[in-house]
Amino acid sequence: MSGTQRDSFTVSDSARFDFVVIILALLTAFAPLSIDMYLPAFTAIAADYQTDTHRVELSLSAFFFGLFIGQLLYGTATDKFGRKKPLYVGLAIYVVTSIACAWAPDIEWLIVLRFFQAIGACAGIVIARAVVRDLYTPQASARVFSFLILVMGVAPILAPLFGNYVTEWFGWRAIFWIVSVLGVACAFVIHLVLPETRGRRYDVRMRNSGRTYWDVLKDRSFLRYSLTGGIAQAGLFAYITGSPLMFIELFDFTPSAYSWLFGANAIGIIGFSQLNGWLLKYYSARKILNVSLPILAVVSAGMAVAAYVKAPVWGILVPLFAYISTLGLVFPNAMAGALANQQERAGSASAVTGSLQFLIAGLVSMGVNSVSGLTDYAMAWVIGTTGIIAVITYRLMRYEEPESEV
Structure with missing residues (x-):
């Protein structure tokens, strides 16, 4: 890393710097931990x-909308007051x-409380991304985001298993006591x-937050990568x-079997995110996006076919694993592309891209909830749609951009 990129970073020894990167990954993992740990407890x-x-399920949709709104609250705050003070507020x-x-x-x-819990959790998402943009070039930041996904991928493996056993032994309420201690x-x-x-x-004025966010959204490169990553x-x-x-x-899975299944799918995104780093x-x-997005479209079409024919469990599991794995190639590169030209407003840009993603996630979550009243294969239908729309968005918003951008 060049000296100019680490001017504000007073730590001199590389071991401590590496530990800071791990801390950023853990901050990013707060939201998925808060989501995945209580999934096996739905029936309880x-x-x-x-x-x-x-x-x-509405408590999960509320969490997604909290992540959408909360990130906009932290965006300009992190550019004005620094990275740490808003982070302390969010953790509190x-x-x-x-x-x-x-x-x-x-x-x-x-x-209602899950909505406000998400507003606290999303501080880690916004600030971790902004810190990565503070310290890394766009190409290097894509590698760092791949590492963050590695750590985030551990959460879907361990959190449902842990949450299932906590629910069995101590009741589902203990899950929330545990995450509060982690905070x-x-x-x-x-x-x-x-x-x-x-x-x-930088001269950042909180009353101009809306204008700052609008300026970020008018950046065509930012919008292209943010929407593509968010829809995928x-x-x-x-x-x-x-x-x-x-x-x-x-499919009559026990909560324990479901937890193992959830973890197995997370292995795919971990492996592909590390392949992306290489x-x-x-x-x-x-260039990686140009190849991985068509793969995502093919896999999504497979999910749509599985939903149409009401496939048995293996007909769902195979394309599902492929979709989740391919996200390890798509998401870090889309995130790096979105933040590539946003140095002066990295916190605001991180907030906008995160809010877009979780606004889409909240709408999709509500869509799954609504469609599930019509078909048991609601999840497969929605996944089959999102991957295809992500590719269409990426292609329709294509324009001539300098090779140095990402």
């Missing part, structure tokens, strides 16, 4: 509140609302290890929302 939550799993909100979720008296309260521990480590990475101070990733959230209903209720040594992020 429904039974406790004397409702059905469709109602419990996360800890308090996690404790409140553990005490939620009914499903309506849980839905406190993370804040303590950040105070000790994470330096302020924002170097040059929406298939992942369709899987997260619809998989408990499909695999536990339609490929970036030889090819640009844009």
